[in-house]
Amino acid sequence: MWLMDFLPNWIFHAILIVGVLGLISSFILNFIPSFKLYHLPIQVLSVLLIAVGVWFQGAMSNQAEWEAKVAEMQVKVAEAEAKSQEENVKIITKTVKKLELVRTKGQDIINYVDREVVKDREVVKFVENCPIPQIIINTHNAAALNQPIEANK
Amino acid sequence: MKLIKLLVISSILLITGCATTVPVTAKFPDAPILILEKCPQLKKIDGENVSIVDFTKTVTLNYTTYYECAVKNDAWIEWYQIQKKIFEEIKGD
Numbered sequence: 001m002w003l004m005d006f007l008p009n010w011i012f013h014a015i016l017i018v019g020v021l022g023l024i025s026s027f028i029l030n031f032i033p034s035f036k037l038y039h040l041p042i043q044v045l046s047v048l049l050i051a052v053g054v055w056f057q058g059a060m061s062n063q064a065e066w067e068a069k070v071a072e073m074q075v076k077v078a079e080a081e082a083k084s085q086e087e088n089v090k091i092i093t094k095t096v097k098k099l100e101l102v103r104t105k106g107q108d109i110i111n112y113v114d115r116e117v118v119k120d121r122e123v124v125k126f127v128e129n130c131p132i133p134q135i136i137i138n139t140h141n142a143a144a145l146n147q148p149i150e151a152n153k
Numbered sequence: 154m155k156l157i158k159l160l161v162i163s164s165i166l167l168i169t170g171c172a173t174t175v176p177v178t179a180k181f182p183d184a185p186i187l188i189l190e191k192c193p194q195l196k197k198i199d200g201e202n203v204s205i206v207d208f209t210k211t212v213t214l215n216y217t218t219y220y221e222c223a224v225k226n227d228a229w230i231e232w233y234q235i236q237k238k239i240f241e242e243i244k245g246d
Contacts (some may be wrong), residue, residue, distance in 0.1 A: 070177055080239050092187055102221050113206060117209065127205060137198045
């Protein structure tokens with residue numbers, strides 16, 4: 001609340017204290033004949049001050065509660081951000097390792113093809129006599145590009 | 154009349170106590186760039202006289218590309234589920 005940010009807390013305590021003192025003094029003044037005239041206005045003013053003072057006591061308590069909640073929330077958000085970063089690092093590390101493994105396995109198979117498959121007698125015979133039909137290549141390309149077969153003819 | 158004005162002004166002042174906002178918001182984190190990469194296009198076979206060896210190598214490369222993409226996709230799912238859980242833990246308390 002802007003008024004509580006603007007004014008120091010002691011003012012609101014003072015309002016309540018002045019109100020209580022005013023109310024007590026109004027009762028005392030009632031018994032003094034020369035001050036009896038001021039009894040009612042002081043009493044009304046004191047009741048108003050007490051009402052305002054009590055309201056601000058509640059508002060200050062509420063404000064303190066909110067500030068505590070905000071501080072608690074800030075700590076939780078900071079903890080969550082740290083945990084989030086920690087998990088990010090774990091996931092990145094794990095993913096990089098998995099990707100390396102996948103690439104290595106793929107490369108191993110290609111190396112095997114270059115090293116062993118090309119020397120295989122049956123394969124050599126097949127390569128010499130049977131080129132892959134264009135329709136097979138077109139079908140493969142269509143599948144690889146996820147396009148209709150007609151587009152790769 | 155003066156008393157009514159005074160009451161109106163004091164009521165307005167008192168009502169301002171209701172205007173309380175919590176200035177703390179948790180921002181959903183950004184995903185790591187590694188898992189935000191798009192999956193590459195699979196390789197096609199070029200040329201007319203293609204041997205079974207080249208065909209096999211291209212197919213192998215494409216399978217490898219698929220598995221790379223699957224790893225990134227799995228990582229994305231895992232990242233999202235973990236971050237969602239962390240985010241909901243703040244909100245849920």
